[in-house]
Amino acid sequence: MDAERLGHVLVVDDEPVLAGVVASYLDRAGFDATITGDGLEAVDLARRIDPTVVILDLGLPGLDGVEVCRRIRTFSDCYVIMLTARTDEVDVLIGLSVGADDYVTKPFSARELVARVQAMLRRPRARGAQADPARRFGELTVDVAAREASLAGRLVDLTPTEFDLLAVLTERPRLAFSRRRLIETIWGEAGGGDQHLVDVHVANLRRKLGDDPARQRYIVTVRGVGYRMGAG
Incomplete structure (x- = not known):
């Protein structure tokens, strides 16, 4: 090629x-x-x-x-x-x-x-990755440079978009991201206006992380806003 x-x-x-x-x-x-x-x-x-x-x-x-x-x-x-x-x-x-x-x-x-x-x-997939240490939330570790997430030492099989979403949320864990902001950050302006897209990928992430929606150890729903990271 x-x-x-x-x-x-x-x-x-x-x-x-x-x-x-x-x-x-x-x-x-x-x-x-x-x-x-x-x-x-x-x-x-x-x-x-x-x-x-x-x-x-x-x-x-x-x-x-x-x-x-x-x-x-x-x-x-x-x-x-x-x-x-x-x-x-x-x-x-x-x-x-x-x-x-x-x-x-x-x-x-x-x-x-x-x-x-x-x-x-054009997604910012490795922004600052070389100097970025692994991010830890309880048993969850997110290595942005390697584009790997592991749970209790075992790799979690994520799609590119699922990892990008997790990377954005873990970059500023105390910040509640609106669905619109996540769309603009991950999908860009060409991503359209379907904010439900975020909900589906969050649901997929929670399932793969074994994150009970009732407990929300890793991804927390902020009512009326969107999502932020939990402590794990």
Whole structure:
């Protein structure tokens, strides 16, 4: 791959015209793009080309986007953006629960989708990481430089967005972050206005950390505001 390119994006959509338009915009923005409309082939391609981002249609025939995402998450921590033509919130929540980082509802602007990809890759993933010691909250340790979180010494398998959310919250543990601020910090201006996206990722984080929502040892809900870190 050309060293000047920004990354490799796998576009998975069974509408070839739409996929072609998206790939064309990605190419002009400096990305390499590979297209497939088949779920099984998408999983195989994700293994072989190790994409930076996967743009994945939720409504694929056969092996649907949810199952494709689930399988990709067993071997890759690439960013995953779900495309959905469905208005049912349950479908979106299922997609996010299996490891998608974000979603875009059809119809959409290819230009805006590419902007969403660019915003994801501009996240401040290692800001000050070289001088930043591991952050500890009870049994939870967050190592920003290594992008690892461990609980009682055992690594916790987090998606990129889940780790980014945890890194932001632990950077200023006494600060209550509003959902809007978390959207702007993690997803950027291209992230849209769906603040419920934060709630879903917080729920996923709590589940993986074994954090009972009633006790909230690690992630505390601040009513009327958003979230902050707990003492652990």
